[in-house]
Every structure is written in structure tokens, then in C-alpha cells.
Amino acid sequence: MKEYLINIFTQAQDKLTYLKDVDLVFTVPAQANHGDYATNLAMILAKKLKQKPLDVAKEIIANLTTDPKVIEKIEIAGPGFINFYFNPSYNTKIINEILQHGKNFGRAAIHTGKKAMVEFVSANPTGPLTVGHGRNAVVGDTVANMLEWIGYTVDREYYFNNAGRQMRVLGDSVKLRYLELLGQSAKGGDFPEDYYQGEYIKEIAAALKKEYGDKLVNENPEGIFKQRAEKEIFADIIKTMERIGIKMKNFYNEHTLYEDGKIKSLLDEFKKENLSYEKEDAVWLKLTELGNEQDKVIVKSSGEPTYRLPDIAYHITKYERGYDLMIDLFGSDHNATYPDVLAGLRSLGYDDSKVKVLIHQFVTIMQKGEVVKMSTRKANYITLDELVDEVGSDVVRYFFNMRSITSHLNFDIELAKKQSDENPVFYLQYAHARISSILRMTNDEGLVTSAENLNLLVAKEEQNLLKKLHEFPNEIIYSAENFEAHRITTYLEELAALFHRFYTECRIIGSEKKLAEARIALCIAVQTVIRNGLSILGVNAPEKM
RNA sequence: GCGCCCAUAGCUCAAUCGGAUAGAGCAACAGCCUUCUAAGCUGUAGGUUAGUGGUUCGAGUCCACUUGGGCGUACCA
Structure with a gap:
């Protein structure tokens, strides 16, 4: 239309x-x-x-x-x-189009041939994914899906750092728990407040004790303790992501940037281009000359780079890998960091308009009417796994997708559990299952689908559905170009509502055969669009409920 | 102090470069199942879009200020 x-x-x-x-x-x-x-x-x-x-x-x-x-x-x-x-009969043509394209209806070829990368989650392996990471994970994966639907070839990547201070503390924490298990708890006995408090640390320590007995008491915390923790925690993170349908193409370790000399050559290049200078034993990047507020340190006086240098080097690898579009998805706590990285890239001649930084607001967790401050180190968190246990993957994915990423969202755990039956995702899934049921029943009645007499679909409920179906491809393009998955959930809820109204008013079994068969075609078209929409969101479309 | 994001119905959120009478779900109230799934449908009620001023044919949307909240503001990431 x-x-x-x-x-x-x-x-x-x-x-x-x-x-x-x-x-x-x-x-x-x-x-x-x-x-x-x-x-x-x-x-x-x-x-x-x-x-x-x-x-x-x-x-x-x-x-x-x-x-x-x-x-x-x-x-x-x-x-x-x-x-x-x-014209009402023109509106029915959408059915032919949907039936023809099936599970590909709504895909657009506008960016065919282009490569995109979505970098998301990117949590360092210091503990399990929390509900807060869940928003990032779901939004990132859905953005990737949407980009695929408008033609991009999309790689999902997880960037992490296993070398920093956080990880040293992790190794220390595991070793101390290990010593505790052997009855050799450190002087004073108390577990330090700034160590990782979570139960998973004890579990890793226990596994090490079971395997090695007391042979590790003289090992460096940064050795097997840290390595084992990283391995176990990563395995856990991957498993959690799998549960909500997320599979990364690649895990990029910051450390490899040091190994293959990319950090050093970047530093040299900044120096050669006169974009950096030394002051008080540190190396500074001339960000003020690039239009930012103040110059920032890229190598500390200790000789250790700050996160900016590897971040810039990492993004350069994305350009080198040939991506036309690079999505970075961060929580709002990173909103001050990316302008430095973009400025650094720009200064070296990279087209930073290819990098799209998406910032999502935080998830505020409410429990028993109170705000829970999440902290991995303090072990004060609700894991994504626990949430999936409680409400299931579909509800989790739908919940995080149904809101604009700019909104601060309140997540009331009790309410989420209590209202899980009332969640709009069931409304959509129910419409889909209902159609499956209709198709089973009409099949038993000997009715088949027919696109021959679609001009009989003139009832208000039928016409409203048809017009809504016409909008689907445009909704996908708009949502994908603007990285707004919540538009799709809104659209699907409206479509499902129109279907439920149609269902109430327009019978199939018992109607005149030509009309019944045209209505079956309409049902299949609606079901196809619901299924396609849900697949972008990563939500299942059940045949029965 | 400064920077970014935000404030819409009792609650959680929508509202397509500024468009026509601000919409859904939940909660509340009143109805609808001997016929394809009642996890559904119909109806009622619920709003000074935080506040004040401005821009214009027209503002929830843009601008200024005020109030309230989130996140930053490191030689942490």
C-alpha cells in the first residue's frame, strides 16, 4: 500500500x-x-x-x-x-505475498552484501550474568536479528579482558577460599570485603581442592586459581546465553591485542601523528584538539595502558575485518567512555559514522518493594539464570525487548513471577497457537486453504487485519534501521488483538465454503507474520498452549 | 558544579523526521462460553503528558529555565 x-x-x-x-x-x-x-x-x-x-x-x-x-x-x-x-480487494493481495514468501516474509534486501558486527554482553568473566546483563544480551541479540532481516550478514562478538585488576582479585578470592577449605584461612580469618563474595567462588575452590588436595597452597593466585575461575565462569556464561538463544560468533580477548603488537603499533602511530604527548610519566591523547572536553591518559605512569588504548585498537580490528556497520551496546555506565574511543578512531582517519553506539538504561531491580543495588563483587545480584528458571526464556526475551532502550525499567521480581501468566508474550503466543488449532480443526473438516476468493474478505475485522499485515515489512525496516525492537512487540500486540477480534466475529467452520477457505488463507498469513515477528525477537511460537 | 539519559492513566510502558480526539497491558468495575483454545472478546472508569515560559497553522515530541530521578565526571573497565 x-x-x-x-x-x-x-x-x-x-x-x-x-x-x-x-x-x-x-x-x-x-x-x-x-x-x-x-x-x-x-x-x-x-x-x-x-x-x-x-x-x-x-x-x-x-x-x-x-x-x-x-x-x-x-x-x-x-x-x-x-x-x-x-480498495478492499486490493488489500487482500498481501495474503498471496505472505503465502509466497512464508518464513521470509518481511525480510528486506536493502543492505545485502554488507557486513555488520554487533558487540554485546562483553562482561568480564568475574561472575555469572545478572539480570542487568540480561537486558544487554537480549537487546544485542535482537538488534543482530533485525539487521539480518534487512540484509546484513551479522557477526555477534563478545569482547572481554582477562588481565585486569578485577581478574587479579578474582584469582585472590578463589585462592583464599581454597585455603579456607584446607583450614588455612588467612591471618585474621575474615574474607576481605573487596574480594568476590559469591558462592560460585567457593564452588570453584572446592573443585580445585577435590582435584588437587593441598598441592596448590604455594601456587600463585594468578595461576591455576584465576585460570580455573575464568574457565568455569565463562562456561557458565555461555550456558546462560544459550538458554535464551544467544550464540556468539566470536569471543575476542583483549589480551591478544598485546600479543600481536597492535597496542604498541597504535601507540607508535599516535606518537608519529603527533596526537599524543608525555606528561608526568604518562602518555596522553590530545582529545581536546579532536573536539572533546579534556585530554585523557592512554598509558599510565606505571607503563600500563588504560582501557582507551586497547579499545581503540580493538575497534581498528573491526575496520580491518571489513565491517560496514559496527554496533557497540553498553549500559549507561559507559556513556562517558565511547566519545574518547570514537575521537581516537577519527583522528587516525577511520570513518566513525560506521560505529553506532547504543546505550541502554539500567534495569532497576525491585525486591520486596525495595531497590536492590546489584554488585557482582558483593554477590548482591539476581542472576539471569535464576530469572530464566522463574519465568522462562520467552518471557525474559519479550520483557527486555518490549521497552525502548532509553527507558529506565523497573523489574519487580515478585510481580514478574506473579504476572507471568498475564505477560503480553502469552497473548501473542496464544494467537499463534489458536491459529494452529483452527488449522487442525478445519483440516479435519475437509476444508483447505484457498487464495482464490480472497475478495470475499470484506468484513471490518478482516480488512483491519489485512491492512495491519501490509505494515509488517515497513515495521521491520523501521525497527531495524533505528535499532528499536520494541516497535516490533507493539506491532505484534496490535496484530494479535485484531486477530482475536476477527476470531470472535468471523467463524470459519460453518461459513460458506469459499469464504471459509479464504479465511483459512488469512489465518495462515497472520500466523506467518506472528511467527516471523517472534523469531526476530527470539521468542518461540507454540503450536499448542 | 559539569556531561549524558529520563519524567505520559493507580502500576509497567507506547505514541512513525512536530500532525487530526495521547494509546496498550496489568489492576478496578459491568457483561459474553451446548458451536474453530475464555491465556479470548465487548463495554465502563481512569490524563493539566512533572512545572513555568517560548518557538508555529499545529508541541507529549523542539528551545530555555525550575523540580525530581538514573548513570557518569579516574593514571578502574
């Missing part, structure tokens, strides 16, 4: 050249009596042309060539909106 409008307006550009100066935007009006699609072009152009909106609208309409089999009526309304009413 939208394509048709864009088409006729593009044709009209030959006669009305001013139509070339504006974006051809058509929207679905909130009010049904404002037509199927509307545009405010006349009002936008009125200002530029210094004419009355109504006159501009009249002139536009006079120059449009429309097929009455497609568009029934065009009206000017309100202050200058142009409203389009489509």
Missing part, C-alpha cells in the same frame, strides 16, 4: 517538481475515518511554497494518476492532510 503511494507520488514529481524537495512520508492515521494512509506533505510544502495548504493538496491530487482498483477515494481533511482509502 505504502509502496503504491510512493510510486504514484514519484511519478507525479515530473509534473510537480517541488515534490522532489520533500521526503515522501505516509502514515497510518490513528482515526479509522481518516483513511488507510495519510500524508501531511501539503502542509509541509505550503510553508515552502508560500501557498495555502488546501490549495497545495488540491494541486497534488489533481496530478496523481491512480488506479480505481487500488485506491477508492482520496480526501483532503483537517488543516491539509491528504487521506487515501484503498
